[in-house]
Amino acid sequence: xxxxxxxxxxxxxxxxxxxxxxxxxxxxxxxxxxxxxxxxxxxxxxxxxxxxxxxxxxxxxxxxxxxxxxxxxxxxxxxxxxxxxxxxxxxxxxxxxxxxxxxxxxxxxxxxxxxxxxxxxxxxxxxxxxxxxxxxxxxxxxxxxxxxxxxxxxxxxxxxxxxxxxxxxxxxxxxxxxxxxxxxxxxxxxxxxxxxxxxxxxxxxxxxxxxxxxxxxxxxxxxxxxxxxxxxxxxxxxxxxxxxxxxxxxxxxxxxxxxxxxxxxxxxxxxxxxxxxxxxxxxxxxxxxxxxxxxxxxxxxxxxxxxxxxxxxxxxxxxxxxxxxxxxxxxxxxxxxxxxxxxxxxxxxxxxxxxxxxxxxxxxxxxxxxxxxxxxxxxxxxxxxxxxxxxxxxxxxxxxxxxxxxx
Numbered sequence: 205x206x207x208x209x210x211x212x213x214x215x216x217x218x219x220x221x222x223x224x225x226x227x228x229x230x231x232x233x234x235x236x237x238x239x240x241x242x243x244x245x246x247x248x249x250x251x252x253x254x255x256x257x258x259x260x261x262x263x264x265x266x267x268x269x270x271x272x273x274x275x276x277x278x279x280x281x282x283x284x285x286x287x288x289x290x291x292x293x294x295x296x297x298x299x300x301x302x303x304x305x306x307x308x309x310x311x312x313x314x315x316x317x318x319x320x321x322x323x324x325x326x327x328x329x330x331x332x333x334x335x336x337x338x339x340x341x342x343x344x345x346x347x348x349x350x351x352x353x354x355x356x357x358x359x360x361x362x363x364x365x366x367x368x369x370x371x372x373x374x375x376x377x378x379x380x381x382x383x384x385x386x387x388x389x390x391x392x393x394x395x396x397x398x399x400x401x402x403x404x405x406x407x408x409x410x411x412x413x414x415x416x417x418x419x420x421x422x423x424x425x426x427x428x429x430x431x432x433x434x435x436x437x438x439x440x441x442x443x444x445x446x447x448x449x450x451x452x453x454x455x456x457x458x459x460x461x462x463x464x465x466x467x468x469x470x471x472x473x474x475x476x477x478x479x480x481x482x483x484x485x486x487x488x489x490x491x492x493x494x495x496x497x498x499x500x501x502x503x504x505x506x507x508x509x510x511x512x513x514x515x516x517x518x519x520x521x522x523x524x525x526x527x528x529x530x531x532x533x534x535x536x537x538x539x540x541x542x543x544x545x546x547x548x549x550x551x552x553x554x555x556x557x558x559x560x561x562x563x564x565x566x567x568x569x570x571x572x573x574x575x576x577x578x579x580x581x582x583x584x585x586x587x588x589x590x591x592x593x594x595x596x597x598x599x600x601x602x603x604x605x606x607x608x609x610x611x
Contacts (some may be wrong), residue, residue, distance in 0.1 A: 210265045213449040216279055218243075219258050219286060220453045222250045226293060229557055235400030235439055244369035252294030259562030278460075278596040279450060281309055285458035304560050308462040309599035310567040314519055315512040320538045326506040327540070330499070341540045344503070348415040348495050355414060358488055359384050365487045366428040369475050373586050374429055374593060377402045379474070380436050382427045386410045391552040394422050396431035398454070404432040404441065412548055417500035420484040424471030429593065431468050434512050437593045451596065456557060459598045467592045468570025470576065474589040513539040515566040515584055518553050528554075561594035567599075575602050578609045 217236060221244040225487040234241060263283045266276055288306035292298050304312050316492035324337055330429055331340040363382060370376060380402035390409045397405040406426045408414070414422070424430055435454075442451040454460065472480045481504075485497030517535050520526035526534070528550060552558055572592065573608040591597065 210262070212262055212265050212269055212279060213275070214272065215258075215262055216283065216382055216450050216540055218257065219262065219283075220455045221245075222247070222255060222258075223289065223455065225249050226252065226255070228561070230289075231453060232456055232461075233398040233435065234452065235398070235435075235443065236273070236449065240609055242302040242376070252290050256274050256287055256290035256294060259283050259290055263287065274601075275448065275450070275598055276603060278598055281459035281598045281600060282450070282455065292531060293385060300560070304563050307457045308559055308562070308563055308567065309603075310369050310462065310563065310571065311458050312515060312519060312567060314516050315509075317538065319509050320513065323509040325505065328502055330506060333498070338536070338540050342542060345413075345415055348417055348500070349413040349492065350416050350419060352410060352413075354491070354493060355408065355410065356384065356386060358419055358493055359408060359414070359423055361487055361491055362423045363427055363545055364419070366424055366475055370428040373475065374433065374437070374590060376433065377436055377440055380405055380432070382432050384408060391548070391555050394426045396426045396435075397434065398435040400439065402436045404435065406432070408440050411546060413479060413489075416488055417434055417481065417484065417494040417497070417504070418475075419488070420480060421469075421472050422549070425468040428471070429475050429589070430465060430471040433468060434464060438596075441594050442596060448596070449592065457560060459600070460562070460596075462564040462571075462599050462603075463592065463597055464568075465564035466570075466572035467493075469565055469569040470572055470589070473587060477585070507540075510539050511569070514549060514553075514562050517528040517549065518559065519561050521550075521553055522559060552579050571599060571602055571606075578606055 217240065220231060221234065221241055225244070225247075226249070226560075263280065266283070269276060271279070286309045288298060288303060292303065301312060304310065305342055306370050327341065328337050331337065331344055333343070334338050335343075363384070366590075367376075367382075372421045382404045384406050385408070387407045387409055388411050390407070390411065393409050393412070398406065399405060405428065406423070419520075426432065438451055442448045454464075476483050479497075479501070481497030481499070481501030483497070485495055485500075488495070513535060516538070517531045520534060521528075521531050531553070532543065532546040532551055535541055535549055536543060539546070541549070553562060576585060581583070
């Protein structure tokens with residue numbers, strides 16, 4: 205590095221750690237030198253304006269950096285997200301759709317109720333019986349609920365089975381470990397706390413019931429081959445092998461979040477693929493926990509378009525001026541959820557740190573699903589998914605690759 209040149213990756217890490225001073229939890233994971241974090245912790249508390257100006261200065265430095273193009277693109281996206289967060293922290297007006305675009309490199313809009321209606325029709329065929337579709341769907345969900353006292357043993361069984369598959373398909377460091385804990389009073393269903401050195405702590409929220417057919421998705425998302433697996437492989441590759449310091453910190457409301465959540469939501473597809481329902485039913489059946497895996501898979505496919513309703517709720521709330529009751533009613537009508545579950549989702553959408561985050565799941569899954577499907581004929585799903593685990597891809601890069609792919 206030339207004398208006087210700014211070490212952009214190092215200063216980016218410092219900047220990310222400073223955001224955590226103003227918004228605890230903004231640093232989702234840090235695996236770098238603890239002395240650097242201590243130095244930042246001993247600084248005077250920053251102001252949002254200072255953070256905004258530092259982000260802008262580093263963005264300007266990228267124009268003359270000698271970093272490779274992929275690292276420059278990654279850092280530009282991350283810093284753009286940080287600059288927007290700093291502006292919002294400082295009270296500057298930022299439109300919600302502009303906020304999502306700055307954070308995650310995607311544009312969002314309301315879903316099509318006609319598509320939701322088609323999904324309702326298909327679910328109606330799969331869920332015969334008396335009562336409204338919402339009532340029939342609720343009965344089906346209740347039949348699938350995991351007894352609270354069996355939640356931990358079910359999670360551990362699925363984690364062990366998925367870990368065996370992921371070790372064979374994608375490879376993991378021998379020393380990696382995940383420990384699980386059940387928590388309450390959280391706005392999310394599960395959370396991965398990556399601790400570095402190939403260790404994760406995964407918290408499972410027991411506030412609302414967990415369905416047996418959803419537990420494989422939750423464990424795959426948080427652990428194998430989702431967040432834990434991605435952190436392990438990037439720590440071993442990008443950090444330890446390639447010395448890319450920027451990947452020692454994982455920051456909320458940045459493009460890497462959309463990539464991580466989209467990747468994790470594809471975890472069951474990447475680890476098991478078709479007939480995941482039967483596979484999951486067999487694993488849990490060994491514990492005496494029974495559900496119809498084939499039906500669960502058909503219902504999940506039929507209900508998939510309804511996942512976008514969660515993003516609709518955020519757009520209605522933060523962009524269209526809807527009040528809480530209107531948003532809850534929209535979730536109940538189209539997502540076919542209970543009032544309690546809709547209220548829990550609203551809690552996530554109104555959290556100051558997480559209000560835009562729902563788009564990482566909705567748009568992340570949609571974008572990366574299309575990208576996986578558009579892989580070259582000589583490339584397997586595992587080959588393509590491995591790129592997500594190992595490379596510093598961004599939503600903008602994935603979108604550009606899709607645009608360049610043969611029709």
